[in-house]
Amino acid sequence: MPHHDPFGASEVESRRRAAKPLLSRDAIVEEALRQITSEDGAMSLRKIAKALDTGPASLYAHVNDMSELQALVLDRVLEAVKVDEAEGSWRDRLEGLLRSYIGVLMTRPAFALMAFRTTAVGPNALRIAEALLELLAEAGVDQANAAWAIDMLTMFVTAVAAEHAQDSDPGAPDGPVAHAINRAPADRYPRIHAARNEIMSGTGEERFAWSVDVLVRGILSRAQP
Amino acid sequence: MPHHDPFGASEVESRRRAAKPLLSRDAIVEEALRQITSEDGAMSLRKIAKALDTGPASLYAHVNDMSELQALVLDRVLEAVKVDEAEGSWRDRLEGLLRSYIGVLMTRPAFALMAFRTTAVGPNALRIAEALLELLAEAGVDQANAAWAIDMLTMFVTAVAAEHAQDSDPGAPDGPVAHAINRAPADRYPRIHAARNEIMSGTGEERFAWSVDVLVRGILSRAQP
DNA sequence: TCAACTTGACGAACGCTGTTCGCGAGGACT
DNA sequence: AGTCCTCGCGAACAGCGTTCGTCAAGTTGA
Numbered sequence: 001m002p003h004h005d006p007f008g009a010s011e012v013e014s015r016r017r018a019a020k021p022l023l024s025r026d027a028i029v030e031e032a033l034r035q036i037t038s039e040d041g042a043m044s045l046r047k048i049a050k051a052l053d054t055g056p057a058s059l060y061a062h063v064n065d066m067s068e069l070q071a072l073v074l075d076r077v078l079e080a081v082k083v084d085e086a087e088g089s090w091r092d093r094l095e096g097l098l099r100s101y102i103g104v105l106m107t108r109p110a111f112a113l114m115a116f117r118t119t120a121v122g123p124n125a126l127r128i129a130e131a132l133l134e135l136l137a138e139a140g141v142d143q144a145n146a147a148w149a150i151d152m153l154t155m156f157v158t159a160v161a162a163e164h165a166q167d168s169d170p171g172a173p174d175g176p177v178a179h180a181i182n183r184a185p186a187d188r189y190p191r192i193h194a195a196r197n198e199i200m201s202g203t204g205e206e207r208f209a210w211s212v213d214v215l216v217r218g219i220l221s222r223a224q225p
Numbered sequence: 226m227p228h229h230d231p232f233g234a235s236e237v238e239s240r241r242r243a244a245k246p247l248l249s250r251d252a253i254v255e256e257a258l259r260q261i262t263s264e265d266g267a268m269s270l271r272k273i274a275k276a277l278d279t280g281p282a283s284l285y286a287h288v289n290d291m292s293e294l295q296a297l298v299l300d301r302v303l304e305a306v307k308v309d310e311a312e313g314s315w316r317d318r319l320e321g322l323l324r325s326y327i328g329v330l331m332t333r334p335a336f337a338l339m340a341f342r343t344t345a346v347g348p349n350a351l352r353i354a355e356a357l358l359e360l361l362a363e364a365g366v367d368q369a370n371a372a373w374a375i376d377m378l379t380m381f382v383t384a385v386a387a388e389h390a391q392d393s394d395p396g397a398p399d400g401p402v403a404h405a406i407n408r409a410p411a412d413r414y415p416r417i418h419a420a421r422n423e424i425m426s427g428t429g430e431e432r433f434a435w436s437v438d439v440l441v442r443g444i445l446s447r448a449q450p
Numbered sequence: 451t452c453a454a455c456t457t458g459a460c461g462a463a464c465g466c467t468g469t470t471c472g473c474g475a476g477g478a479c480t
Numbered sequence: 481a482g483t484c485c486t487c488g489c490g491a492a493c494a495g496c497g498t499t500c501g502t503c504a505a506g507t508t509g510a
Contacts, residue, residue, distance in 0.1 A: 044495080044496065044497085045496080046495080046497085049460090054460065055460045055461055056461095056497080057459075057460050057462090057498080057499075058460050061460095065497095116341070116384075119388075119391070119401065119402060121402055121404075121405035122405075125405075126405065126409050126417060127414075129414075130414045133417060133420060137416065143423050144420075146420065147420045147426070152439065155381075155388065156380075159380050159383070160380070162341070163344070166342065166343075176346050177346055179346075180346035180350075180351065188355075189352075190355075192351060192355050194368065195358060195372045198368050198369045198371075198372035198373070199372040199376075201372070202373065207376075211373075213443075213447055214374070214440070214443035214444055214447050215440075215443055217442065217443040217446040217447055218438075218439035218441070218442040218443025218444075218446070221439075221442040221443070222435070222438055222439050222442055269466080269467065270467080271466085274489095280490055281468080281469080281489085282488080283488055283490095285469080286489090290469095291467095291468060291469090
């Protein structure tokens, strides 16, 4: 462009940097969260970069790794877990905490999968662990048993959420599980055949309550011989 | 589209002339297994196709989907689970079965992840479920409680194996967990701080035995009020 | 004031993934 | 013998995470 026209000339490049919302770790995490919460429910480095109007490589200045980004997002998500909202006995409050935990993880499939893949060690994970230890102490569980119990409880919550997050409810009345159970020959699998109704009975809610009860009973029984 | 059952579907006959080792579903599954068991431990459609001297598209003549292939491989892997090898009381045999199960899943990280992702409904999964129901019946657990208990037991085994399969043991003495625990301020997380040694104590073996004990106690306590 | 240096954003490319499409060679019927 | 029709499969598509080398912007020193 040979002719110099001060008014028609495109703006000088130097404005460029300050004009953008300038990349930061928080902005990246927030955009990732926005994508997971959006319709298709999947985040990716490239989509985040595009949304932030930059190239994929730029994100690596603020985040080391995809797994690190997931860990950051996960902890942000765990902010929503209420650790002392429930009322009543330690038993009720424990179940309430676990219910809040699993509820948060199940709001989006990606949350559950992230929770399962990355061992949560952020501030919010610590907050939840602290609350669980508190409740177990109140229940009279000694420190050694409580320490191992919280691992089991969080693993349980995470696993249930992740299982539920997979492909469109495999336990549905005509899903693959039902199909397999019904196809099972009664002579080779007599007990499965006999229990086929019980195997698929119960809502997710009922089974959750049952499982928590089993865990609590088991922990108490083990801790107080 | 109704759900497609990988185990019920009859194999499509290959019309290819016999110059090559002629592609078949079994050959694909076997090659997949070989790759997972190999050094890098990862399988992929394209690598399988290359190993079988063909293009990636050809596999779709014998397998509908990547997830279907994984389901087939998983059931093949579960063949190795011994359901009645252990001796002694039902309690000992149950623990032996779970130990064999988790042992098989932990031989390769990919096995554990597959078991976690795909809900196992193949013949070998049924075989294991049948054995679990048998043992629980022997323990005096009624059918309804047993039906839900086997779900919890398999989920537990799967989750432990999958957690262990992640990135190079996060629970190591100087892994991320240890780092987070030690960095936790004693005033904000008093119970975590107090229990920091117990939280990271114990071998995988010890924690597994402890967890099985908790589960068994919980199930029995719940089933026999 | 201006040159040298440091820092970090980022375009482009790499190598990988699962999946789809359409062509064309062969076996199977008429 | 000729015509279908089936199905194997090469090629391409649309994505992924990650790396590298370049070059502009900001900072420092003379």
